[in-house]
Amino acid sequence: MTKQVQQLDRVIIRFAGDSGDGMQLTGDRFTAETAEFGNDLSTLPNFPAEIRAPAGTLPGVSSFQLHFADHDILTPGDAPNVLVAMNPAALKANLSDLPRGADIIANSDEFTKRNLAKVGYAESPLEDESLSEWRVHSVPLTSLTVKALEEFEISKKDAERAKNMFALGLLSWLYHRPVEATIKFIESKFAKKPDIAKSNVAAFNAGWNYGETTEAFSVSYEIKPAKLAPGVYRNISGNQALAYGLIAASVQSGLPLFLGSYPITPASDILHELSKHKRFGIRTFQAEDEIAGVGAALGAAFGGALGVTTTSGPGVALKAETVGLAVTTELPLIVVDVQRAGPSTGMPTKTEQTDLLMALYGRNGESPVPVVAPSTPSDCFDIAVEAARIALKYRTPVMLLSDGYLANGSEPWKLPEIEDLPDISVEFTTEPNGEDGTYLPFKRDTETLARPWAVPGTPGLEHRIGGIEKADGTGNISYDPNNHDLMVRLRQAKIDGIDVPDLEVDDPSGSARVLVLGWGSTYGPIAAAIRRVRRSGSEVAQAHLRHLNPFPKNIGEVLKSYDKVLLPEINLGQLALLLRARFLVDIISYNRVRGLPFKAEELAGVIQDVIDSE
Amino acid sequence: MNGKGLALIPRAEGKQTLKDFKSDQEVRWCPGCGDYAILAAVQSFMPELGIKRENTVFVSGIGCSSRFPYYMNTYGFHSIHGRAPAIATGLAASRPDLSVWVITGDGDALSIGGNHLIHALRRNVNLNILLFNNRIYGLTKGQYSPTSEVGKITKSTPMGSLDRPFNPISLAIGAEAGFVARTLDSDRKHLHSVLREAAAHRGTSLVEIYQNCNIFNDGAFERMKDPATRDAITVRLEHGQPIVFADQAVRLARTGGVEVVPRESVREEEILVHDAHNPDPSLAFALSRLDEPAFTHVPIGVFRSVDRPSYDQLMSEQLEAATAKKGQGSLSDLLHGGDTWRIS
Ligand SMILES: Cc1ncc(C[n+]2csc(CCOP(=O)(O)OP(=O)(O)O)c2C)c(N)n1
Ligand code: SF4
Ligand SMILES: [Mg+2]
Numbered sequence: 001m002t003k004q005v006q007q008l009d010r011v012i013i014r015f016a017g018d019s020g021d022g023m024q025l026t027g028d029r030f031t032a033e034t035a036e037f038g039n040d041l042s043t044l045p046n047f048p049a050e051i052r053a054p055a056g057t058l059p060g061v062s063s064f065q066l067h068f069a070d071h072d073i074l075t076p077g078d079a080p081n082v083l084v085a086m087n088p089a090a091l092k093a094n095l096s097d098l099p100r101g102a103d104i105i106a107n108s109d110e111f112t113k114r115n116l117a118k119v120g121y122a123e124s125p126l127e128d129e130s131l132s133e134w135r136v137h138s139v140p141l142t143s144l145t146v147k148a149l150e151e152f153e154i155s156k157k158d159a160e161r162a163k164n165m166f167a168l169g170l171l172s173w174l175y176h177r178p179v180e181a182t183i184k185f186i187e188s189k190f191a192k193k194p195d196i197a198k199s200n201v202a203a204f205n206a207g208w209n210y211g212e213t214t215e216a217f218s219v220s221y222e223i224k225p226a227k228l229a230p231g232v233y234r235n236i237s238g239n240q241a242l243a244y245g246l247i248a249a250s251v252q253s254g255l256p257l258f259l260g261s262y263p264i265t266p267a268s269d270i271l272h273e274l275s276k277h278k279r280f281g282i283r284t285f286q287a288e289d290e291i292a293g294v295g296a297a298l299g300a301a302f303g304g305a306l307g308v309t310t311t312s313g314p315g316v317a318l319k320a321e322t323v324g325l326a327v328t329t330e331l332p333l334i335v336v337d338v339q340r341a342g343p344s345t346g347m348p349t350k351t352e353q354t355d356l357l358m359a360l361y362g363r364n365g366e367s368p369v370p371v372v373a374p375s376t377p378s379d380c381f382d383i384a385v386e387a388a389r390i391a392l393k394y395r396t397p398v399m400l401l402s403d404g405y406l407a408n409g410s411e412p413w414k415l416p417e418i419e420d421l422p423d424i425s426v427e428f429t430t431e432p433n434g435e436d437g438t439y440l441p442f443k444r445d446t447e448t449l450a451r452p453w454a455v456p457g458t459p460g461l462e463h464r465i466g467g468i469e470k471a472d473g474t475g476n477i478s479y480d481p482n483n484h485d486l487m488v489r490l491r492q493a494k495i496d497g498i499d500v501p502d503l504e505v506d507d508p509s510g511s512a513r514v515l516v517l518g519w520g521s522t523y524g525p526i527a528a529a530i531r532r533v534r535r536s537g538s539e540v541a542q543a544h545l546r547h548l549n550p551f552p553k554n555i556g557e558v559l560k561s562y563d564k565v566l567l568p569e570i571n572l573g574q575l576a577l578l579l580r581a582r583f584l585v586d587i588i589s590y591n592r593v594r595g596l597p598f599k600a601e602e603l604a605g606v607i608q609d610v611i612d613s614e
Numbered sequence: 615m616n617g618k619g620l621a622l623i624p625r626a627e628g629k630q631t632l633k634d635f636k637s638d639q640e641v642r643w644c645p646g647c648g649d650y651a652i653l654a655a656v657q658s659f660m661p662e663l664g665i666k667r668e669n670t671v672f673v674s675g676i677g678c679s680s681r682f683p684y685y686m687n688t689y690g691f692h693s694i695h696g697r698a699p700a701i702a703t704g705l706a707a708s709r710p711d712l713s714v715w716v717i718t719g720d721g722d723a724l725s726i727g728g729n730h731l732i733h734a735l736r737r738n739v740n741l742n743i744l745l746f747n748n749r750i751y752g753l754t755k756g757q758y759s760p761t762s763e764v765g766k767i768t769k770s771t772p773m774g775s776l777d778r779p780f781n782p783i784s785l786a787i788g789a790e791a792g793f794v795a796r797t798l799d800s801d802r803k804h805l806h807s808v809l810r811e812a813a814a815h816r817g818t819s820l821v822e823i824y825q826n827c828n829i830f831n832d833g834a835f836e837r838m839k840d841p842a843t844r845d846a847i848t849v850r851l852e853h854g855q856p857i858v859f860a861d862q863a864v865r866l867a868r869t870g871g872v873e874v875v876p877r878e879s880v881r882e883e884e885i886l887v888h889d890a891h892n893p894d895p896s897l898a899f900a901l902s903r904l905d906e907p908a909f910t911h912v913p914i915g916v917f918r919s920v921d922r923p924s925y926d927q928l929m930s931e932q933l934e935a936a937t938a939k940k941g942q943g944s945l946s947d948l949l950h951g952g953d954t955w956r957i958s
Contacts, residue, residue, distance in 0.1 A: 032953055035953065035955065036953055036955055038955060038957065181953060225957075227957075228957050229957070230957050230958050231956070231957060232950065232954050232955070232956050233954060233955050233956070233957060234949075234950075234952050234953060234954045234955075235953070244948065244949060247943075247945065247948065248945055248949075251945045256708065258704060258707075258708045260700075260704055277943060277948070278932055278933045278935075278936035278937070279933075279936045279937045279940055279941065279942055279943035280942075280943035280948075281933060281937075281943075282933075283707060283708055283929055283933070285703070285704065285707060285929075287700065287703075287733075288700075288729055288730065288733040289729060291697060291700065291730075292697070292699075292700035292703070292729075292730055292733065295693075295697045295700030295701045295703075295704065295730075296700050296701065296703050296704030296707070297704055298701055298704065299673070299691070299700070299701035299702055299703065299704030299705035299706075299708075300704035300705060300707070300708040300709075301704075302691055302701070302705055303704075303705045303708050303709040303712065304709075305704075305708045307704070321694050321697075322694065322697065324694075325693060325694050329691075415949050415950060415954070416949070418945055418946050418949075456668065456669060456670075456671050456689040456705075456709065456712050457624075457666075457668055457669050457709070457711060457712065458668055459666070459667075459668045460668070461668070462667065462668055462687055462688050462689050462690075463689065463690070464637070464639075464683050464684050464686075464689070464690035464691070464692065465690070465691060465692070466683070466684075466690075466691060466692025466693065467676075467692065467693060467694055468692065476639065477639075477684065
């Protein structure tokens, strides 16, 4: 039987199952195949905070969404075209996101009375009419897998576990994905358990063959590779890109990296990643708490290391006092906040942009700190290098605001040429800078206002620094009122004077009247929404901030050159508050704080409304 | 004493003197404060180590005692309340060529910084922690501290404090610190001998220094200083020596701990011989409990000095092992690792 092949320009698939079903792994592998094939892609994992919520329940559902296309795309997609539901809970939890007409591939074996009852289905939705508006493919994934693995000497449980590989095989067939790398991956993942490796490969192949032979799937789909800019690509998540960026910053600065960190979702993966790269001279220190994590990083910075601490909002709250110490001792330090839904514990695995004001103002005293934010997963690499550049050049702590969406989402990344990375090397002070051979630790560079950095081990430059106010120049303890006023202003002026690139505006016709401004991870959804609006014939401009303190010098001018400025944020208007105060511009805020990224369609509607309203 | 504490620290070329270690800053403790004596003792002790002054760093928290680094002509970091062990940990772990000293008070180390202290001790980074115990909050003008005796009347406890104090030595031994000692501000010779052993120990050394705050807790250690009482309560611990003082001796008790008995009532071989190097901390802990209730018998000296690899050393070894196995990291290889594809 030759099957029909249909061409598509893009597809959004969501794999959903119980936390124990291996959906993240399945999604990751499908992503790797897709990346290898050359589609542009964007991913969105979504998992519960509980490691194993009770099996088969709604809170236990874990999912992974992947958007891939033959052209460049900006988001993991609003609504899936295909839902793979490994059990009734996965179906129920995701159905409301599924547009009519989408495909559902459901593991019918799991639609038992008991499992149905767990999520409140009286009847199996696979058997009544309730799913008639979707295209349902009922596939007994578990029993097909077990059957395919009959010849292997493994337990029934292990055989059942391989059902995610069966599903992956089926989907790989359905979308013409290359399979070699996945087979290699399985073999190496289970290298120590050859039986498991073989059976998983067999399950994967069985899934593929099932698609090829069964009549249940009469059509398969082809999505041509995307025409991306020439270069070498890899798929990368935000957290991994951030870790690599920090390593690059260490290499480019010539300083050993010291990470002080305490595990917290969704930042822990940066600690895990950096812990693997000891060959780069990286020291990773899992501290007793966040305060010790940042303290150790600052201590290392005092000793001449590139000091970094990584955390999420609750950890930033704990680190505040030490960041203030870094501000006043004027030592370089990078504080990475992978934001998550708050306040307090909030929703640890969900994303938010609610720490902006804390990053800027969450300390005692006048305590200015530069703030940068990446706009896409791969931008996490560049922003880490940028954070290091600012920290080292200006001797200041820098806040880097990533978030859960960027951290776990992934996209193809065009690898930079090493020669193109900025040189951020620093020179320690080794000679006295005062009269008669003294060392003045707070005598500033006249251009950058940065203070000299002399590290222990340097003879003749022994000096003391600390949290008490320092006399300008000498750094000796000073309670002089005028000196304090001067130092407060100098510290502020140093941060205000940081060289930040101008804000670029994307306004193709030059005649748009509405500007959509964003910062951080909303870049993708905003840009996708802008495309839609433009396609439907309206004019709209877009600008995105990567530097939130100081702002680009031209930002006031940009804001004032549009009739209306729309600012979507996943908070209650924190950046809007700042811009209104600073530039007296009547920003139109759009805020949703659901722990989820914006959808392009949603934003397109909002943008259109702003354009149309008068 | 394992003697390795200074092994990685560059030696000074010429001879150093006390003057080299005095900074030009005016010392600003209350006249008569025990901190002066400790400062003078440390300044006069440092030249003996023979290490480069520029490779010496004093890190402190907040409190009267924590002003200490300003007065030492070395590198110094006066940080924030309770966090000095954490900051010093990052410094010492990334710079094994430095001799890092933490200066802390009883409030700084045991109240706000209690967590960092126990973890520093457990971790065993190459640090020397000098805990100035005046049994009071000095800088904030006299509230009771976690080492104040129960019933302490202070501004914040007008009817007496309710909570039991920590015994810092018991706490440190409980955290399995490798080096734990106690000394006294007024006994320069003893202070020097303890500092000497602490510096020579590689790993975290905790030295509790009884320090008189003559403003808010004057005379807290008077019984250990007054010739009329001092010898009857001070138990000088010396490794390899039987534990005897005045006309008393220490022996194992039936309860499992140790006890003080009249010397004449015990046979020579019954007297406990102090073994600071015993890997099992139980006896050292029992000795720390001799001082219950406080100031009946106060052991001073080195309770415990046990050699185990320091954290910074182990960390460096991991870096070296990783590099030896696969060579130094290459950024290009790192970025191009994993699944890549080329678009032309
Ligand atoms: C975060 C913070 N909380 C409180 C204080 C106020 N404070 C400064 S020193 C101190 C206690 C000092 O006592 P101790 O550590 O025993 O030092 P001493 O002054 O007795 O040497 C307190 C509560 C502070 N500086 N920082
Ligand atoms: S208050 Fe007490 S501890 Fe502080 S300087 Fe005065 S005497 Fe010393
Ligand atoms: Mg005190």
